[in-house]
């Protein structure tokens with residue numbers, strides 16, 4: 001059965017970005033109709049999908065939380081705490097009645113004749129399909145496939161007698177009590193899982209091909225503690241903490257370019273401090289890349305290092321030859337015994353929510369498009385993607401994008417436009433087209449594997465996607481909406 005309805009704006013995804021988009025939209029345009037649609041059972045996106053032990057943020061909630069809702073708590077928060085915060089936000093802003101769950105957007109067809117998108121939505125419970133007509137698609141579907149994590153095809157996986165688990169698909173009944181566990185990977189997920197599981201396992205080993213920088217720091221904030229007795233309005237404290245956090249991040253980012261060796265020394269000596277002076281941080285915690293080329297994994301209160309120092313966890317830096325019946329055979333000749341192997345090996349990138357986009361009858365290949373500040377795409381009418389920061393908190397960019405989209409809506413209202421489409425201008429004709437994310441700047445594995453699927457960026461405004469909050473907070477806000485790069489109709 002197919003039914004048809006219409007809304008002004010369709011928001012894809014009810015994670016932190018979708019909720020942010022809904023907040024800004026209804027605050028700026030209370031008369032616009034909108035709906036958030038999500039495949040999952042409930043709101044929260046990433047924080048609903050991931051259920052592995054210890055799951056927590058790796059950036060502070062002053063900046064990962066919304067600008068418009070104070071975060072009261074320790075900087076690094078658990079998934080449950082983030083979900084509770086989002087739950088409150090949805091109620092306070094009366095967003096709940098706009099969200100529809102267990103609905104998957106499968107196709108979106110743009111018609112220039114009618115100036116609207118016809119979106120096919122599949123109901124995951126009843127298998128019914130409906131068409132929603134909308135003028136604007138606000139893509140808040142994140143950047144990775146929620147259904148399945150990325151596991152490389154290791155030789156011999158079928159021979160292993162124990163359980164192989166990807167953290168993104170954590171079985172509720174996984175028994176690891178008194179078991180030998182190997183975690184493959186050394187990113188934020190491994191750094192979270194290991195201290196959370198270490199006390200219950202017989203032993204847990206982090207097996208890494210190459211090391212990661214970890215940023216150990218106490219999970220409290222002296223400034224927040226100092227402000228507490230002053231009885232300030234919560235919004236003031238939130239704003240001060242947010243600025244402090246941004247200032248600290250800016251200092252680290254700046255040092256990663258201006259003084260990479262000094263920053264590296266600081267990170268390594270903190271690790272050494274927590275691990276004890278006899279621990280061989282080389283090779284286990286001495287990466288070969290410049291700090292910040294991948295997200296710096298925060299280790300609150302040094303918990304990962306404490307588990308290692310206590311002998312509950314250990315690190316092996318080596319390469320996998322194959323899985324065996326009893327564990328993992330390494331290239332060095334060493335064998336690791338395991339009852340459970342956890343593949344903390346990352347995500348599968350997902351561009352535009354696995355939706356089939358069609359524009360005036362032609363299938364859209366977004367990898368051939370150029371991003372307008374990495375928000376809208378050449379030749380794609382009335383669509384914006386909330387692609388946040390990979391280094392600074394994601395939500396800082398979501399807020400900038402929300403402001404940008406609302407400005408465009410206002411501009412279109414003022415001029416009676418119905419359609420906005422980014423187009424390269426005559427002066428952009430010979431512009432070199434570059435990868436969406438500059439590999440020199442940020443080179444996480446999931447991005448490198450999927451760069452060919454992502455749109456391109458250019459070498460000049462407004463086609464640059466710098467991933468730099470401190471630049472974009474000025475450039476996005478100051479975008480000239482009539483510079484010819486946005487075509488209106």
Ligand SMILES: Cc1cc2nc3c(=O)[nH]c(=O)nc-3n(C[C@H](O)[C@H](O)[C@H](O)COP(=O)(O)OP(=O)(O)OC[C@H]3O[C@@H](n4cnc5c(N)ncnc54)[C@H](O)[C@@H]3O)c2cc1C
Nearest residue numbers: 013015016017039045046057058059105141142353393394
């Ligand atoms: C374990 C983990 C920890 C992280 N920690 C941090 C952190 O501390 N700081 C930080 O800045 N970033 C972090 N990130 C990155 C994080 O994903 C983003 O910051 C942020 O949560 C993304 O929010 P989002 O709402 O844009 O997307 P998501 O959280 O990915 O939510 C997107 C939603 O859209 C839905 N959806 C997608 N496609 C469709 C479709 N076709 N139809 C219907 N619904 C659809 C999905 O079901 C999902 O619920 C982390 C990521 C992971 C995996």
